[in-house]
Amino acid sequence: MSTVHVHVGQCGNQIGKEFWLKASFAAALDENMKRAFVTPGGLGEDHGHVRAVFLDSEKKVLQNILKLGRVNKKGYSRLRLGRGNVISSAKGCGSNWSMGHHYLPMERVSKDWDTNLYLYSHDFDYGEEDSMLKTAMERIRREVESCDSFSGFISWHSLAGGTGSGFGPRLCAELKERYPVAYQMNVVVSPLTSGENPMQAYNELLSLASLQTDSDAIILFENDEVMEAAKSMSSSAVSFEEMNSYIADCVLNAISPVSSLSPPNGLTIGIEPWELIRSATPMHNLKFLHCRTVAQAKSTRVTPTLPDTWDSICNKVCHQIRSKFLKTKSTNNCDDSTLAAVCVCRDTESLKKTSRQTNQVDVSKTASKMKNALNCTKWNPFPIDMWVHEQKLFTGLAKEDVKKSITICSNLTSFGTVHCANLLKSAKRKFDAKAYMHWYERYGTSETDFREAFEVVRNIVEEYKMAGT
Template identity: 30%
Template sequence: MSAVVLQVGQCGNQLGLDWWKLLTKKSKQQKKRCPFSSRNGHLAAVCVDTEPKVLRKAHEFVKTKEIHPSNIIEGKGGRGGNWAYGYHGGQGEAENGLLQRTMEALRREAERQDYYGGIVALHSLSGGTGSGLGSRLCEEIREAFPAGHILTVSVVPHQSGESPLQHYNTLLSLAALHRSADGILLFHNDHVLSRAGFQQKSHTGHEAVSCGFSQSTLSAMNAHITSCMAGLLLPVNTLTTRSFSLGAEPWELMRSVCPVPTAKLLYTTQASASAVSHWDTLVSETLRNLPQLSPDVKPYSSRAVLAVARGDQDNSFIASNVLQKLRQAHRCVDWNPFPVDHWTDPRNEASVSSSVRTLTVCSNHSSVTRLIGHVTQRATEMLSARAYLHWYERYGVETEEFQQGINTLSSIIEEYESQ
């Protein structure tokens, strides 16, 4: 197997908990196909946080011998929602020890794999631990394992109201991840909240199509993100040889949707059917909330799209005209000769409910410039007013680093707008 899951901060560990609960509910036959376990049967998870209380539930997996005890890395204090504190740590030896212990746990876990392909990092872009320490760990991992892949599941904070430092944290996190990660799956809290509470009847009258969950709660939001992760990352029949998964799904995902290394921010949506439904209906649901026009009324486009159809027992997904519909709706760029990829599997292991079919669509979509533009604008305004800078300067982050982050995000916007 190949993938190690790194959970950083409160958000990352909450997502990780739901992720492992989903995987451990599977049958023995399904678990054999899972690329997220080591040779000894343990889950390939490294859980790190600067507050012990966040990791209490992770210890339950240690008691059941599903996670190695040395893979639980605890600190003794939070990071105050400050990227600089999470990234650089404090002045004491214990602060540096947290980073070193995590890297040592990752090295041991990589050695337990049949082969090491890379990490999937779960974290938030807002908090001090998830954003700061998460960014630092990705940089350290890139240096220690230069041939390994890095895919992040990065949760974007609500547009306003979470923390006065969130725009700085998001700016610095995205800039750092752009240097070290190969792919960044973005889940915006505002979007996830609406999708987690969205339900829609199908046009056929069945209680068939749902783009999420019925309760707009934190647990439902986490369940939605976990379901999207499962839709993209769990093994599929089209990447399996003799019922044995090559464990390449996270890395094949990036090969499919990141054709150029300068554009790696990914948009994901999902639709499920509780009864046998036409794939065309599910495609329509995934397109329902796809942004089409920028604020200055310019059409968005996609560099690449991946559609993962699970529960395709009758092989009807390819027989339908869904790929052409996806290509047109996402306005795929002309220079990519094969912009839409697809995977299928007769089983639906990704479902967290009783859904028969699940369609997960991942797109390298230029609408990400709206988020990046907002973060850049707010950070620039705060920087001009020198707001909250002293909280970062005390941990070694100077004004120049903020400006470098702004320049990095501005170059990303230029890349996406250049088609």
């Protein structure tokens, strides 16, 4: 079962860059990772490429990705990009959902990449005057058709900018129509609550309402929380790169092959992203997932510490979950609980059959600790699915000598009762004052569209409230 990834807008592409550098590194060492993330090459010098399409309304970010695809004299590139899989139009969407959703799809793709600089991907005929939507669908179709057994899409984008928040969900809707039985997962990023642009609440509202209809699961990263997590791993000020590296690690660890879901021959069937949906979204309408990864602390020459045991990593995850729940309680006076979760344990040492029992994952003990920390709802008798993989996969900030990691993907009620409830409040305040409405109307979004989006998000809040009681 193969997955095609689609990256949209600055945020979606910048995270995509980190994700694919890590995935490519892992794919070079591991056959299962290669099967999961690489489209095999054809004859001759074609060594295959990452199974992803990169889209943005403007070129700047995509140029950085193309540079990584540049082939050096030895025929090596850091990122093998599919020919024509990097697609841009001429100008950005100015943080306007409506422009990304209605106007950008019809915009023409830009064909003036600097052909000398970006050798790997430039040489592609986009056809006559094709629109962004048509070209994107065409490139995605080619990726789908080169899959062994295609099963779904993962789309990556922000909820606040115009391109990612508007064009991302638009593409999901088109893909749903063209591939009705394929799964759709979205990895999305919500903006800092302190506010980055005045239209972010509208964009997020419209984007979430659209995804609620077309997506099967939405892994949501809040930039505030990602920044905190990246800060705890870095001594200096946090950059987008570090934040993206953290997000990429979380998702890579969550969706990469695990041995407990592979057949006895050990070759992955690529089912992980879709099992994640099955296990973590017990109700179709409640599909928002929170994802975090904690890895074994690295011992360095400066701070030579004993490597963490499974117990201590597990305690760290539980501590982080409890802290998050306490914060929700103190800032929003609301109890958080978990409808369902998937816990992925990755371990290299168990492969070596170490005799130190404390260094091996104890699945039932880990599950019961998690269950306690996650405050699982009473109605779900099996709230946690445990996946185990006896091979490392954590190539992020802590780099190579990490041997153990735990990733937890959980469906938290606070997504509705806090995140969406706060979003409704801030969007409604602006909407009642009719602020910025003309920017949306100009590109074809009416007041009725807004009212419908409010209704969809209000329902998410109510359903999460009911499911948590």
